[in-house]
Amino acid sequence: MAPTTEDIQGTQLEGESGLMNVIEPDLIAYYNRSRLEIGFTNGAKLRTFPMCEPERLRGPQSDLIWVEEPTAVAPGDLAVSAWNNAMFGFRLGERPRCVVSYTPKARPIYTILRALKNAVVSRGTSYDNFDNLSPAMRDVIGVYEGTRLGAQELQAIVLEDVPGALWKTENIERYAFRDLHEPKVDPDTGYRDPERVLVHKEQVNHRALCRSLILKRVIAIDPTVRDPAMRRMPDKDPDACGMVVVSCGFQQRDPVPDKKGDDTRRMHFYVEQDMTAVMSPSTWAKLCDRSWKWLTAKGSTVNEVIYEGNQGGDLVRKALQAENPQMPIREVWASKASRPDAESVSLLYEQGRVHHVGWFPDLEGHMTTWNALNPAEHCPDDVSALVWAFHALGMGMPVENRVTTISRERRHYEEPSGAWA
Numbered sequence: 433m434a435p436t437t438e439d440i441q442g443t444q445l446e447g448e449s450g451l452m453n454v455i456e457p458d459l460i461a462y463y464n465r466s467r468l469e470i471g472f473t474n475g476a477k478l479r480t481f482p483m484c485e486p487e488r489l490r491g492p493q494s495d496l497i498w499v500e501e502p503t504a505v506a507p508g509d510l511a512v513s514a515w516n517n518a519m520f521g522f523r524l525g526e527r528p529r530c531v532v533s534y535t536p537k538a539r540p541i542y543t544i545l546r547a548l549k550n551a552v553v554s555r556g557t558s559y560d561n562f563d564n565l566s567p568a569m570r571d572v573i574g575v576y577e578g579t580r581l582g583a584q585e586l587q588a589i590v591l592e593d594v595p596g597a598l599w600k601t602e603n604i605e606r607y608a609f610r611d612l613h614e615p616k617v618d619p620d621t622g623y624r625d626p627e628r629v630l631v632h633k634e635q636v637n638h639r640a641l642c643r644s645l646i647l648k649r650v651i652a653i654d655p656t657v658r659d660p661a662m663r664r665m666p667d668k669d670p671d672a673c674g675m676v677v678v679s680c681g682f683q684q685r686d687p688v689p690d691k692k693g694d695d696t697r698r699m700h701f702y703v704e705q706d707m708t709a710v711m712s713p714s715t716w717a718k719l720c721d722r723s724w725k726w727l728t729a730k731g732s733t734v735n736e737v738i739y740e741g742n743q744g745g746d747l748v749r750k751a752l753q754a755e756n757p758q759m760p761i762r763e764v765w766a767s768k769a770s771r772p773d774a775e776s777v778s779l780l781y782e783q784g785r786v787h788h789v790g791w792f793p794d795l796e797g798h799m800t801t802w803n804a805l806n807p808a809e810h811c812p813d814d815v816s817a818l819v820w821a822f823h824a825l826g827m828g829m830p831v832e833n834r835v836t837t838i839s840r841e842r843r844h845y846e847e848p849s850g851a852w853a
Contacts, residue, residue, distance in 0.1 A: 433481050433489075433514060434500040440468055440480045444500050451478070486513035494518075495525030502545075503537040508801065511541040512794065536590040538601070540797030547793055558586040596805035598778035604796055607781075608788040609702075646702070649679035649732060651720060652821035653739040654813045655748045657713060673716040674817030676795070677705040677723065677734075680825045701786045701822065706795040708814035713751050721755035738762045738824045740816065764820055774804060774815070777822045 434440045445452050445468060452463060452470075461471040470478040481488050483505045497518060505511035522528050532545060545551070558565075558573060565573075576582030583589040654674030679702045707719060724734050739748050741763040752761050780786050788796070798812035811819075 433483050433497065433502075433518065435483050435502075435505045435511075437468070437480075437482045439500065440482060441465075444480070444498070445470075481514070481518075483511050483514035486510055486517050489514055489517035489521065491521065493521045493524050495522075495528040497522060497528075497530040499530065499532045499534075501534050502532065502541045503534050503539045505541070508540045508797070511539065512544065512797075515541060515544065535585060536588055537584065538590060538594050538597075538797075538801050540794060540801065542590070543793040543797035543800075547791065555588050557588050594801050594803065596803035597800055598774050598802075598804050599781055599796075599799040601796070601800050603781045603784075604786075604788060604799070607784045607786065609790070646679045646681040646732070647699075648681075648735045648825055649677065649704075649727070650821050650824045651675065651677050651723060651734055651737045652817045652824060653716065653720060653737070653748070654817040654820065655713065655716065655739055655743060656711065656813075657743050657747055671710070672708050672813045673711045674813035674815070675707040675709075675716060675720065676703065676814065676817045676821055677707075677727075678703050678818070678821035678825065680827075698783075698785060699827070701780060701825065701827070703786065703788045703792065703795075703818065705790070706792045706814055708794065708817065713747070717751040717755045720752060721759065724756065724759055734760075736760050736762050736824060738764055738820055740820060741765050762824070764824070773823065774811070774819050776827070777819050780822070780827060 434444055444450055447453070452460075459472055459474075461473045463470050468480040472478070479492065481492070483499075483502060499515070499518075502511045502515065505514070522530065534542075536542065562570065573582075573586060576586060652675070656671050656673045680699050681702070682700065705723075707723065711719065720737060724737065727734050737752065737759050739752070739761070741748065742765060749761055749763065752759060777786075795814045795818065798815050799818075802812055802815055803809050804811075
């Protein structure tokens with residue numbers, strides 16, 4: 433697999449270091465140049481697939497995969513889809529193996545590759561191959577030394593701080609709550625059990641439990657109003673429905689208010705779940721309802737279900753109410769200036785007040801690679817839902833006003849016993 437058909441033919445197969453130039457001729461039975469397919473004398477067959485067409489990877493099975501430059505696929509979601517489809521067919525033989533060669537770039541696919549448990553990482557720089565380069569190329573390399581592009585392309589350094597990105601991987605990882613064991617997932621909702629044991633990254637050696645008094649929890653939706661199967665442009669990747677669950681509360685180790693009522697505690701926020709996917713309106717409405725019922729049954733109150741009304745408006749409300757008239761629903765409207773809204777959320781991450789409860793590679797990949805400085809770059813659907821969730825939790829209010837507002841909003845709902853997560 434490679435980003436495009438041209439990359440497969442020009443680099444993987446027929447390039448100077450391509451397979452047709454490094455494999456012994458006696459081992460090759462045939463080479464179909466029109467289909468870019470190689471047959472070997474032992475009966476093995478090599479097929480090629482461009483990652484820009486991920487649906488073609490549905491069905492084929494394999495026991496050996498070579499992926500070339502997955503971080504160069506644009507848009508990045510195509511690389512993720514191609515990788516996922518290839519992994520579902522990666523099931524032949526006793527020991528299937530996969531080789532991924534790429535320039536390290538902060539892309540969603542890089543987040544997935546980094547999280548692989550049994551991966552063996554080998555790094556190489558352009559200087560390792562310096563003796564084999566022409567003198568002209570050596571002069572070109574010197575031009576880029578000491579630059580961001582040179583660090584990435586020549587020294588294989590991953591630049592996590594993408595220019596224009598509001599979030600840094602370091603800030604997410606440092607304060608994340610990751611599971612000790614595999615998370616328990618409810619088969620109906622796909623929601624991870626909130627009662628699992630969590631360990632703070634900074635306290636993992638002490639195996640200290642991190643429990644927080646949750647004051648408010650919301651489900652935020654950035655909806656899609658069109659069925660993906662009925663979209664006008666079938667060749668275009670359909671929009672996803674952003675859906676996240678976020679809560680806020682106080683950590684136990686925070687100081688207790690003094691007798692004068694001066695509360696110096698700071699509110700912390702917990703990203704509990706990312707359910708973003710390509711879904712039809714009926715599907716995401718059902719998923720939201722099941723998640724709301726599942727959390728409520730577990731004693732974790734969901735105070736609000738908020739949705740962006742710029743698309744769909746009343747259609748979104750009617751879809752949610754048709755599934756469950758009892759869900760507390762609120763409509764919000766987005767302004768064109770999405771960066772100021774997202775900036776205020778990113779500041780909370782820098783302050784160490786946001787904790788990702790579990791692993792969310794797609795969401796975190798979009799957060800750290802979305803260039804908010806580029807007006808032509810659309811805010812990812814899951815990031816948009818995340819920003820709405822934080823604003824619905826009243827992150828800009830002082831603690832005293834925030835708690836008062838939360839209590840006022842809860843007057844119509846029954847308070848569960850022990851709202852801990």
